[in-house]
Amino acid sequence: MTSTRLQNLPVSFFSSVMGLAGLAIALQRAGELWAPLHPFGLLVAVLSALVFIALTGLYAAKLFRYRAEAVAELTHPVKMSFGATFSVSLVLLSVAFLSSQPALSFWLWAVGAGLHLVFTLYVLSAWIHKENFDINHISPAWFIPVVGNILVPVAGVAHASAELSWFFFSIGLLFWIVLFTIIVYRMIFHNPLPDKLLPTLFILIAPPAVGFISYIKLTGDIDSFARVLYYGALFLTLLLFKELPRFVRLPFYLSWWAYSFPLAAMTVATLIMQAHVPSAFFTFLSWIMVVVLDLVIVYLLARTLVAVTRKQICVEGH
Numbered sequence: 001m002t003s004t005r006l007q008n009l010p011v012s013f014f015s016s017v018m019g020l021a022g023l024a025i026a027l028q029r030a031g032e033l034w035a036p037l038h039p040f041g042l043l044v045a046v047l048s049a050l051v052f053i054a055l056t057g058l059y060a061a062k063l064f065r066y067r068a069e070a071v072a073e074l075t076h077p078v079k080m081s082f083g084a085t086f087s088v089s090l091v092l093l094s095v096a097f098l099s100s101q102p103a104l105s106f107w108l109w110a111v112g113a114g115l116h117l118v119f120t121l122y123v124l125s126a127w128i129h130k131e132n133f134d135i136n137h138i139s140p141a142w143f144i145p146v147v148g149n150i151l152v153p154v155a156g157v158a159h160a161s162a163e164l165s166w167f168f169f170s171i172g173l174l175f176w177i178v179l180f181t182i183i184v185y186r187m188i189f190h191n192p193l194p195d196k197l198l199p200t201l202f203i204l205i206a207p208p209a210v211g212f213i214s215y216i217k218l219t220g221d222i223d224s225f226a227r228v229l230y231y232g233a234l235f236l237t238l239l240l241f242k243e244l245p246r247f248v249r250l251p252f253y254l255s256w257w258a259y260s261f262p263l264a265a266m267t268v269a270t271l272i273m274q275a276h277v278p279s280a281f282f283t284f285l286s287w288i289m290v291v292v293l294d295l296v297i298v299y300l301l302a303r304t305l306v307a308v309t310r311k312q313i314c315v316e317g318h
Contacts, residue, residue: 005311006058007066011073013055014085015257016304020048021092022264023297028099029271030290033283037290045096052089059086077137078197080123084145087116091148092261094155102158109155113168120146120171138179138186139193140203141258146175147207153214162218169214176207199247199255202240205262208233209269222276230269237266252303254313259296267293 024045031038063070073079090112098105123145127133150172153165183204187193193201212229216222240247250256267289274282307313 006062007069009058009062010079010082010254011059011070012079012082012085012254012257013059014052014089015082015254015261016300017048017052017055017089018085018092019257019260019264019297019300020044020051021089021096022261022268023293024048024096025092026264026267026271026290026293028096029268030286032275033271033286041096042100045093045100048096049093052093056086075126077133078139078141080126081139081141081144084116084119084123084148087112087119088144088148088151091116091151091155094159098155098158105155106159109152109159113152113156116145116148116152117168120149135186135190138182139197140183140200141197142179142183143176143203143207147172147179150176150207150211150214153217154210157217165214165218169211169218172207172214173211176211180204180207195250196253196255198250199253199258201243202259202262205233205236205240206265208236209262209265212269213265213272216272216276222273230273233266233269237263252307252312254304256303257300260293260300263289263293263296 024041024047026041027037027044028041031041059070074083090108094105094107094109094112097108149168152168152172156165156168208229212226212233215226215229219226247259267286270282270286270289274286304313
């Protein structure tokens with residue numbers, strides 16, 4: 001990667017790790033329905049870890065050589081939210097390796113959860129003491145720093161006290177409600193999202209879907225609140241798929257990776273519903289979600305590799 005492209009390497013590139021790790025977790029869960037899928041889940045987990053290591057090395061080089069650009073990105077009203085994709089990636093990798101490498105999973109989780117809590121405090125402080133924020137800066141990407149806490153219990157229940165997991169779950173749930181309200185207000189009453197950020201609308205699916213997964217990990221049962229979370233996520237998925245023609249007309253941006261993790265979370269949530277509430281509907285929906293997720297990730301990988309070879313990403317303004 002040339003110096004100029006390294007200078008423009010966006011921290012949002014870590015969203016690709018989130019998508020790959022989400023796919024690994026979904027395939028591992030789907031392996032409980034069809035055993036041959038499970039090894040593919042472990043393979044994708046290793047791939048996501050390798051991508052994470054490569055991106056971490058590149059972004060560390062950017063911090064060392066182009067500190068001013070990195071700091072500007074992590075203080076930008078829109079871009080700063082994507083800084084949390086690094087810590088969320090660590091937490092997702094801990095889930096992906098939970099069954100096969102529990103010791104590695106613990107350290108990934110401990111570092112990821114700790115960093116994410118620090119980043120949450122940093123972002124909230126920036127929002128509270130805002131000087132250059134306005135309503136048009138907000139997008140569903142704002143969910144990542146604070147609502148990302150709701151993901152921590154998925155592996156956290158295996159690694160630490162349940163009370164610690166409830167702490168993170170409560171943070172995520174509280175700010176999901178607050179931010180969801182603000183984002184809906186912004187979309188209805190203010191300027192529409194720019195094309196580059198339109199794919200982030202899929203992030204709306206993630207909080208209720210991940211919240212459902214974490215809640216089941218914490219309680220072990222499908223109760224009324226769990227159903228509210230799952231069916232809320234299912235409705236948002238249907239709403240966004242209705243807008244599919246609008247999304248496919250967009251030019252390729254790295255923000256397209258915003259499609260991946262929310263779909264992975266919804267896939268895992270549906271597989272959990274199928275396990276707890278067995279029915280032909282959930283079995284059929286589970287397989288549909290797994291196939292769609294696989295196709296989306298493969299397509300995103302292909303488009304990203306093409307964009308990298310053509311030097312269409314990591315360029316100024318993209």
